[in-house]
Amino acid sequence: MFIVVIAVIAVFRFRKRIAGGPVKKNRVIISLIFYFATSALAVFGSFQSGVSAWYLFVYGASLAGSAYISAKIVNNKITMWKSEDGTIHAKGGNTPYFVWIAGLVLRFALGYVFLGPDYLSLYATHSIPPSQVWIIIVVDTIMMIGVGSLAARSIHVLSSLKNLETKPQ
Numbered sequence: 001m002f003i004v005v006i007a008v009i010a011v012f013r014f015r016k017r018i019a020g021g022p023v024k025k026n027r028v029i030i031s032l033i034f035y036f037a038t039s040a041l042a043v044f045g046s047f048q049s050g051v052s053a054w055y056l057f058v059y060g061a062s063l064a065g066s067a068y069i070s071a072k073i074v075n076n077k078i079t080m081w082k083s084e085d086g087t088i089h090a091k092g093g094n095t096p097y098f099v100w101i102a103g104l105v106l107r108f109a110l111g112y113v114f115l116g117p118d119y120l121s122l123y124a125t126h127s128i129p130p131s132q133v134w135i136i137i138v139v140d141t142i143m144m145i146g147v148g149s150l151a152a153r154s155i156h157v158l159s160s161l162k163n164l165e166t167k168p169q
Contacts, residue, residue, distance in 0.1 A: 009034075010101055020079070020091030023157060032154040035100060039147040042107045046136050050128040055137055059144045066148030067155075070096055074153050080160045088164050093153045100146025106139045 013031065047053060078093040128136060 014097060017094050020089050022087045023090045023161060025161060028154050028157050032151060035147050035150050039143050043140050046140050050133055051136055059140060062141045062144040063148040066145040067152045070149035070152035075156055078156060080164060082164055088161055090157055096146060096149030096153050100150050103139060103143030103146045107143055110135055110139055
């Protein structure tokens with residue numbers, strides 16, 4: 001059920017990003033919290049499955065590095081404008097979203113393949129054979145890069161939103 005909810009939200013959010021749609025400060029912040037919470041939940045499952053807690057530093061560095069690099073790149077990819085009725089619209093900056101979705105889908109798919117169908121149960125404990133832990137680490141790192149990129153995109157949108165709101169018409 002969790003995956004279905006994420007998929008539905010992802011499809012609707014992605015459709016709005018391609019076509020461009022109204023943006024509001026609260027919605028951007030709530031979306032960012034959703035991305036972080038979903039990613040943290042998946043990564044927490046990795047630590048329960050046999051990934052060493054030391055990889056938390058790798059994930060943190062991936063998150064910070066991708067946020068920094070994305071902030072430099074995504075600024076030119078997002079178009080924002082104020083419509084006639086005063087609402088602010090945004091369009092573009094889709095690459096971070098692709099990376100995050102790919103990491104999340106890969107994480108759940110590999111968890112299902114390596115850990116079995118009860119992988120998504122929150123209270124079950126699983127262990128991954130040491131020879132396969134690196135797969136989960138790589139996928140989690142991709143997901144952290146994606147959520148870092150989404151954080152940079154969201155910060156850019158919030159900054160531009162503030163500038164457009166304070167600009168007189």
